[in-house]
Amino acid sequence: MIELRSICKTFKVARRNAGFHEAVKALFRREYTLIHALRDVSFTINEGEMVGYIGPNGAGKSSTIKIMSGILTPDSGECIINGRTPWKDRIAHVREIGVVFGQRSQLWWDVPVADSFELIKDIYKVDNASYKKNLSMLTELLDIGEIIRTPARQLSLGQRMRCEIAASLLHNPRILFLDEPTIGLDAVSKIAVRSFIRYINAERKTTVILTTHDMQDIEALTERILLIGRGRILLDGTLSELKRRNSRHKTLSVDFTGSIDRLENGMHLAKYLDGHAEIVVDTDILSVSDAIAHISGQAEISDLSVTGATAEEMVVSLYKEFEI
Amino acid sequence: MKKYLSFFRIRFSNGLQYRAAAWAGVSTQFVWGGMTLLLFRAFYQTGSQAFPMTFPELSSYIWLQQAFLALYMSWYFDNEIFDSIISGNVSYELCRPMDTYTMWFIKNMSVRLSRAVLRCMPILIVAAFLPEPYNISLPVSLSAGLLFLLSMTLGFMLLVAFSMLIYISAFYTLSPMGIRILTISVLEFFTGAIIPLPFFPESLQTLLYLLPFASIQNTPFQIYNGYMKGNEVSAAIMIQAVWLLVLLASGKLLMKQALRKAVVQGG
Numbered sequence: 001m002i003e004l005r006s007i008c009k010t011f012k013v014a015r016r017n018a019g020f021h022e023a024v025k026a027l028f029r030r031e032y033t034l035i036h037a038l039r040d041v042s043f044t045i046n047e048g049e050m051v052g053y054i055g056p057n058g059a060g061k062s063s064t065i066k067i068m069s070g071i072l073t074p075d076s077g078e079c080i081i082n083g084r085t086p087w088k089d090r091i092a093h094v095r096e097i098g099v100v101f102g103q104r105s106q107l108w109w110d111v112p113v114a115d116s117f118e119l120i121k122d123i124y125k126v127d128n129a130s131y132k133k134n135l136s137m138l139t140e141l142l143d144i145g146e147i148i149r150t151p152a153r154q155l156s157l158g159q160r161m162r163c164e165i166a167a168s169l170l171h172n173p174r175i176l177f178l179d180e181p182t183i184g185l186d187a188v189s190k191i192a193v194r195s196f197i198r199y200i201n202a203e204r205k206t207t208v209i210l211t212t213h214d215m216q217d218i219e220a221l222t223e224r225i226l227l228i229g230r231g232r233i234l235l236d237g238t239l240s241e242l243k244r245r246n247s248r249h250k251t252l253s254v255d256f257t258g259s260i261d262r263l264e265n266g267m268h269l270a271k272y273l274d275g276h277a278e279i280v281v282d283t284d285i286l287s288v289s290d291a292i293a294h295i296s297g298q299a300e301i302s303d304l305s306v307t308g309a310t311a312e313e314m315v316v317s318l319y320k321e322f323e324i
Numbered sequence: 325m326k327k328y329l330s331f332f333r334i335r336f337s338n339g340l341q342y343r344a345a346a347w348a349g350v351s352t353q354f355v356w357g358g359m360t361l362l363l364f365r366a367f368y369q370t371g372s373q374a375f376p377m378t379f380p381e382l383s384s385y386i387w388l389q390q391a392f393l394a395l396y397m398s399w400y401f402d403n404e405i406f407d408s409i410i411s412g413n414v415s416y417e418l419c420r421p422m423d424t425y426t427m428w429f430i431k432n433m434s435v436r437l438s439r440a441v442l443r444c445m446p447i448l449i450v451a452a453f454l455p456e457p458y459n460i461s462l463p464v465s466l467s468a469g470l471l472f473l474l475s476m477t478l479g480f481m482l483l484v485a486f487s488m489l490i491y492i493s494a495f496y497t498l499s500p501m502g503i504r505i506l507t508i509s510v511l512e513f514f515t516g517a518i519i520p521l522p523f524f525p526e527s528l529q530t531l532l533y534l535l536p537f538a539s540i541q542n543t544p545f546q547i548y549n550g551y552m553k554g555n556e557v558s559a560a561i562m563i564q565a566v567w568l569l570v571l572l573a574s575g576k577l578l579m580k581q582a583l584r585k586a587v588v589q590g591g
Contacts (some may be wrong), residue, residue, distance in 0.1 A: 071418045073584055095421040096526055106416040108334070111403075115334055121328035 001207060002045040002068065002175070009038040009063055038074065039061045039231040047174075048205040052239075053093035054212065054320060060231045061211040065179050068209070069099050082174065095124060098168035102180035105160065106167055109150035113163045114148040117170060122208075124171035131170065138166040143197050158189030165193065171201065176200070178210045182217055194220045198295035215312040227318060234322045242314055250277045250288055253308050258299035267291055327422060332434045335505075339438025346442035349394075361458055376522035377551055380457045384549035385453040385520055387460040389541060394439035395480045396541040398511035400489060401504060402432055409494040418583065425579045428491060432484045464550035471557055475544040478514035478564040483540045485571035492575065495582035516542040522551065533560070536567040543568055 015033050016026040045051055055061050066072035067079060070086035070093050079085060086093045094232045100106075107116045121131045142162040152160060164182065170230045178197070182190045186323060198221060201208050210221060218225065218239065225242065229234035235242075251270065254260075254277050263269060266285030271278040281291045295301065361383060368379055377385070387394070405428055408414045417424055451460040463469035490507055494500040512518055514537035521532055521542045532538050543560045546552040552560055 005574045066415065069419055071415050090418070091421045091423070094419050097419070101415060103418060104411075104413050111334060111338060119334050119387055123327045124421055125327065213336075258573075280477070 001047045001082065002157065002209075003078075003080045004064075004068075005042050005078040006046075007038050007041040007064070007067060007074045007079060008036075008068065009060075009074045010038055010074065011035045021152060022208070036069075036231050036299050038306075041077070041228070041231070041233055043226060043236060045081070045207060045209065047207055048201070049224060050201045050208040050222050052210050052218040052225045053228065054215075054218060054225060054315060055228035057213075061228060062179060064228070065099075065177050065211060067249045069097060069177055070094055082279065095171070098171070098173035098176045100161075100164050100168045100178050102161070102178075102183040105152065105164065107160070107163060109153050110151055112149050112151050113144075113155070113167075116152065116163075117148065117167060118165055120170050125250065126171050127274045128173065134170055134172065135166075136224075138169060141199060142166050142192065158185050160191065161185060161189065162196075165196065169206075172204070173206065175207045176208070178208065178212075180212055181210065182212065182214050190214075197221055215315055225247050227315075227322075229319070229322050242318075243308060248283055249308075250281050250283060252281060252288070252291060252295070253277075253303075253307070254279065254295060254299075254301055254302050255303035256295070256299040260295060260298050262294075264291065264294050267294070328426060328430050331422075331427060332430050332508065334440045335431055335434035339435050340442065343442070347441070347464075349439070349443050350446045353390040353393055353443065354450065357386050357441065357447070357451070360386050362387070376411040377520060380461055381549040382520065383458055384460045385545045385551075387447065388545045388548060389517070390450070391444040391447040392440055392476070392541075394436050394443055395476075396515070397436075398483070398515065398517065400436065401510045402428075402435060402465050403488065405431070406494050406500055407538075409445070409491070410498070410500075412417070425488065425576050429488060431483055432487060433480070436484070441581050456477055461549070463548050468550060468557075469549055470560065472544050472548040473566060475547050475561055476522060477538045478561065478568055479544050482536065482568045482571060483511075485568060485575055486536065486540075489571070492578045492582050495585075511537060514538070515540045522546075534563070539564040541569050 011034070012032045013024070013035050014030050016022045041060070041064060044108075053061055053064070063072060068081060068086060070090040073087045081093065082096055083091050107113055108119070117135065126134070129194045139148065142165065144159070144162050144166060147159050147163060148166075148241060152163070154213060155163065159309065161181065168176065176197075181197070182193055187192065189319075194217060195311050197208060198209070200206050201221075208221075210217065211216060223238050223240075225235070225237060225239055226233060256277070257275065260272075260277055260279075263279070264286055266282045268282070269277065270280050279291070279295070281288055292301075292304065351579055364379070364382055364386075367384065368375060394400075408417065414424075417427065420427075452457065463472055486507075490500065490503055493503050497503060512534065514535060516538065520536055521529075524532055539560070543552070547557050547560070
């Protein structure tokens, strides 16, 4: 369905030091640095999959998305999506994909959103019946029935983003690229957007590729994760696999009366307030139940919860592990 | 084709909503046209024999120019297109199953047309009822009228094709301001927007007529008022058509190249 093989992309960037002297020098001789945005990126994504594409800023996420949506031509390598090479067969290719760039807008600024939708309908030659069906489904699920009668410029970010997502799905694309779809959204909008993405992936079998910095997005949406750093794919696996790798440490949050003075080997105090403590347990040395028994021997426990590493922490440790 | 039509429709209807701007435009054009004519009258009074165009021909030329200013104004550029190139929003347009060149071409045509439609009628009607020789007369013949319409369309598309080159240059220059200002000056001068082309020195005439600029507004207006006759008309229309093809082809080619090299920066 989607197959990338040894994709490489290099950008040339003009660089100079700060200051007037340097600026004048750059008039005559410019120094360029080559940025290897993507080096030998390969992966395969099957139909109906939902994949989280993560990595720090500047890792090459957006470049990959741009290549897959036919906007950017790589220096070398192959990319076959639905049997086509995106940048060679752009118009036929984009008919089957939907793209949301969280930081840009595809709605026409000065007309009501509904007019933009109509135009998109004509651009993609969507027939009336399926357009109506799609529109009513999208407006209901994303709760934008009223909103689409307003010009795009007057919408809040959350409202606009919901309209953007609807706009990218009007033509029933087989693949949906979401480039930071929840950037800057409040909690309610984020949850609405996430549940909607989950819904269309489950119901329509749309393949979804999602880049994000928000690990809750990843946790809520994707099973498979691709980690990219410095232009290379570093890791391709499921979220649960990752969690298992990082599940050595558990955190116990304890509310108690009395005091906790002594800790066993393998326990480590992360936070200690009067009546509340957070203790990290290394499960290779000490089991969680032993740790709890040890604490309850010293103090009266009134509340207790055990948590593994959050996705956020896992990613930080991954970034550290791969030095990106 | 339907997608381009609806694209045209949304832009066109959007342009029609600015009524106050239209009225302001109409009155400006009217005053401007009147002032130009009065200025020329002063010259003609000193000796009309010395001038290449007759005064009625000149009146028709000036009023057509004012009425259809929106079609031929060289300083109008669609900032949305520049912004989309500079900010990278163009990436969305590239994700559409449409030819970007055609889309921008249509967008420019629709904005200019919607403005012209609102403005031309009041100016033409009032100008028709002015006392002679300050009025706009009917086209010299029916065939001149029809050829005028054909030539006007060609000239209009020619100007849009020319501005497309300026938009495309934004892919390369980061700031299109310099090229824009240069283009506007060249166009204003050589299209005959400031002084009608027949008033230029004799030795320059042939060169001027072979340049693409004369084909924009000069040709249709001079057909209308009868300054160009017979074989001159067909030759001028041929030149228009050739330039239009050249500009369209080079625009499409440059666009293709620009998109291949384009790097959408950031985010």
